[in-house]
Amino acid sequence: MDRVMKLASNTAVVIFSKSSCCMSxxxxxxxxxxxxxPAIYELDEEPKGWxxxxxxxxxxxxxxxxxxxxGGQLVNSANTIMSLHLSGRLVPMLKDAGAMWL
Known part of the structure; x- marks a missing residue:
């Protein structure tokens, strides 16, 4: 858990993924x-991915x-991300986290 939280806080946007996952x-x-x-960690390619x-x-x-x-906070799943994007709330979150400047 400590490793996940440390990685998640090192970059404005972090995605834990699997290379074979279509939603990822x-x-x-x-x-x-x-x-x-984003910083991307493919769990099926990480030594301690499991x-x-x-x-x-x-x-x-x-x-x-x-x-x-x-911004170091878990936003969670693909459904949540897509809902935030469609409602117009994702871009402001990304700007606040310093992930984009437009």
């Missing part, structure tokens, strides 16, 4: 399209990926 791909694409460069995935589940991520942190 969609969320990463959304952030790239918005001009955001432990990190269990920590994300303990934090309430279900499913465990994609798990998105903005």
């Amino acid at each position: 791909h969609a969320i990463k694409s959304l952030f790239y399209d918005l001009g955001v460069s 432990e990190m995935e269990k920590a994300l589940q303990r934090l309430g991520c279900n499913p465990s990926v994609p798990a998105v942190f903005i």
Whole structure:
């Protein structure tokens, strides 16, 4: 859990993902399209990815990926991110976290 929280607080936007997850791909694409460069950790490629995935589940991520942190705070799932984006609340969050300046 400590490793996940440390990684999540090092960059304005952090995405814990799996390279084979289509929803993770969609969320990463959304952030790239918005001009955001998130730190991405592919749990299926990380040496301790399984432990990190269990920590994300303990934090309430279900499913465990994609798990998105903005400004060090867990924003959670793809559904939450898409809802924030469609309601116009995602971009202000990203600006507040210093992830984008437009």
